[in-house]
Amino acid sequence: HSAGGDLYNAAEDLIGRNLAAGRGDKPAFIDTNGSHSYGDLDRETKKFASALASAGVRMEERLLLCLLDTIDFPVCFLGAIRYGAVPIPVNTRLTAEDYDFMLEDSRARVLVVSEALLPSFLPHIKNHPFLETVLVSGKDGHGFTLLSDFVAGQSEDFQTAPTRPDDMCFWLYTSGTTGKPKGAVHLQTHLIDTADLYAKPILEINEDDIGFSAAKLFFAYGLGNGLTFPMSVGATSVLLEGPPTADAVCQILKEQKPTIFYGVPTLYGMLLASGALPKKGEHSVRIATSAGEALPSELARRFTDVTGVRILDGLGSTEMLHIFLSNRIDDITPGASGLPVDGYELRLVDDDGTVIEEAGQIGMLEVKGPTSAMFYWNQREKSRETFQGYWTRTGDKYTRDERGVYAHAGRSDDMLKVGGIYVSPVEVESAILKHESVLEVAVVGHADHDGLIKPKAFVVTRQEITGDAALADEIKAFVKQALASYKYPRWIEFMDDLPKTATGKIQRFKLRDGFE
Numbered sequence: 013h014s015a016g017g018d019l020y021n022a023a024e025d026l027i028g029r030n031l032a033a034g035r036g037d038k039p040a041f042i043d044t045n046g047s048h049s050y051g052d053l054d055r056e057t058k059k060f061a062s063a064l065a066s067a068g069v070r071m072e073e074r075l076l077l078c079l080l081d082t083i084d085f086p087v088c089f090l091g092a093i094r095y096g097a098v099p100i101p102v103n104t105r106l107t108a109e110d111y112d113f114m115l116e117d118s119r120a121r122v123l124v125v126s127e128a129l130l131p132s133f134l135p136h137i138k139n140h141p142f143l144e145t146v147l148v149s150g151k152d153g154h155g156f157t158l159l160s161d162f163v164a165g166q167s168e169d170f171q172t173a174p175t176r177p178d179d180m181c182f183w184l185y186t187s188g189t190t191g192k193p194k195g196a197v198h199l200q201t202h203l204i205d206t207a208d209l210y211a212k213p214i215l216e217i218n219e220d221d222i223g224f225s226a227a228k229l230f231f232a233y234g235l236g237n238g239l240t241f242p243m244s245v246g247a248t249s250v251l252l253e254g255p256p257t258a259d260a261v262c263q264i265l266k267e268q269k270p271t272i273f274y275g276v277p278t279l280y281g282m283l284l285a286s287g288a289l290p291k292k293g294e295h296s297v298r299i300a301t302s303a304g305e306a307l308p309s310e311l312a313r314r315f316t317d318v319t320g321v322r323i324l325d326g327l328g329s330t331e332m333l334h335i336f337l338s339n340r341i342d343d344i345t346p347g348a349s350g351l352p353v354d355g356y357e358l359r360l361v362d363d364d365g366t367v368i369e370e371a372g373q374i375g376m377l378e379v380k381g382p383t384s385a386m387f388y389w390n391q392r393e394k395s396r397e398t399f400q401g402y403w404t405r406t407g408d409k410y411t412r413d414e415r416g417v418y419a420h421a422g423r424s425d426d427m428l429k430v431g432g433i434y435v436s437p438v439e440v441e442s443a444i445l446k447h448e449s450v451l452e453v454a455v456v457g458h459a460d461h462d463g464l465i466k467p468k469a470f471v472v473t474r475q476e477i478t479g480d481a482a483l484a485d486e487i488k489a490f491v492k493q494a495l496a497s498y499k500y501p502r503w504i505e506f507m508d509d510l511p512k513t514a515t516g517k518i519q520r521f522k523l524r525d526g527f528e
């Protein structure tokens with residue numbers, strides 16, 4: 013790593029390497045407001061760090077960042093790291109209760125929130141004794157300090173904190189079947205390691221690339237795609253502030269001419285359905301990536317037919333920070349996740365923990381590599397289950413063929429991946445159960461017309477209530493109100509009874525597609 017001696021700071025490295033290479037005037041990010049050079053980023057992160065010092069923030073204190081994809085994201089994320097504080101980017105589509113939990117769990121001292129997202133914080137913002145500074149990214153602070161005022165007049169002369177390679181650098185929350193989200197604690201070296209191990213060798217990213225990640229920066233996947241990877245080589249990253257609708261994404265592909273496009277299967281399905289995808293010759297994308305859930309081979313084939321671009325499907329995790337299993341530009345197995353990324357070791361184990369050597373057997377995938385999170389904050393037991401010495405358990409079931417190619421075979425828990433984000437069926441069931449007409453419910457994954465998984469609810473109504481289309485719509489709307497909207501059940505099937513074990517436990521597996 014570039015810092016001398018025993019010190020290493022991820023922000024100093026990612027920015028400093030570009031200044032040292034003479035890229036001070038080169039665009040690092042392009043957002044709705046225009047272009048922001050590596051020099052601008054250097055100055056703005058220093059100003060943000062100076063402002064944190066003025067506000068009395070100490071090294072290692074946490075900042076919760078609930079930010080849309082604009083230049084303020086990299087400035088606050090890297091500025092906090094430069095300061096030696098710990099940024100926690102969070103999903104921008106969650107509920108007030110989710111954010112309440114995250115503020116409490118992290119004891120964040122600073123919250124930086126996009127103006128449009130502030131309403132989701134207001135119900136609980138006063139309940140957090142550790143939260144001292146609330147900054148609003150936007151034009152109106154609604155009674156809180158504007159981020160622009162916070163940094164105005166601050167010094168551009170800031171000495172980066174003396175952090176070490178194994179210092180806590182940032183957290184990312186991830187969810188499980190039961191319980192609250194878990195903060196995966198990542199170290200200073202993890203960002204650059206994902207670029208060195210995946211983006212450089214597999215995507216062959218270089219300084220002439222323009223990257224565009226439709227997956228947002230708050231996801232581990234988007235953070236690598238949209239921030240670490242371009243910065244690691246002095247490339248440029250296009251940021252989309254709003255939702256990645258087919259129109260918005262296609263407009264960027266046609267006008268900003270990215271050379272690398274990072275998507276998720278649901279988005280590839282949407283882009284194809286829109287009919288607006290630029291054809292061969294109307295864009296500059298040289299390679300596309302997919303992660304978050306397995307990419308159906310049919311979607312990949314249709315995308316390549318229209319655009320002429322191949323999609324590299326891969327598997328990563330929030331715990332490992334980015335992709336550790338991937339197809340290669342010259343070696344794509346349709347419908348599979350590909351081969352281990354060099355620098356990571358993979359193995360399949362059976363239910364007893366015995367390593368499976370034979371090809372074709374299903375096992376739980378475990379991964380060993382330098383970017384594994386240290387633990388989940390405040391979650392000893394869950395940390396022990398996932399981080400077992402050098403090996404990290406992914407929770408995904410996989411098979412490996414004779415050549416060593418891995419293909420997804422489901423989850424070992426009941427978790428669903430919806431549009432690349434984990435959804436707990438238990439959480440959706442709890443929300444549905446609060447509806448006055450519902451007696452019992454079970455939620456499972458169900459494949460849509462593109463073969464992509466979405467939540468489906470099997471509902472038993474209370475006596476004398478008829479389950480019909482109107483009630484189904486009402487329940488869907490009810491869940492959308494209670495939870496992040498991507499979690500709502502796309503289908504509701506009314507049943508007289510749910511399948512149960514002798515002890516009364518609902519047997520979700522009997523409701524899944526394909527169960528006879």
Ligand code: 3SK
Pocket residue numbers: 231232233234303304305326327328329330333334335432
């Ligand atoms: O879901 C994935 O495959 C993924 C990929 C990269 C980083 C993070 C995640 C969860």
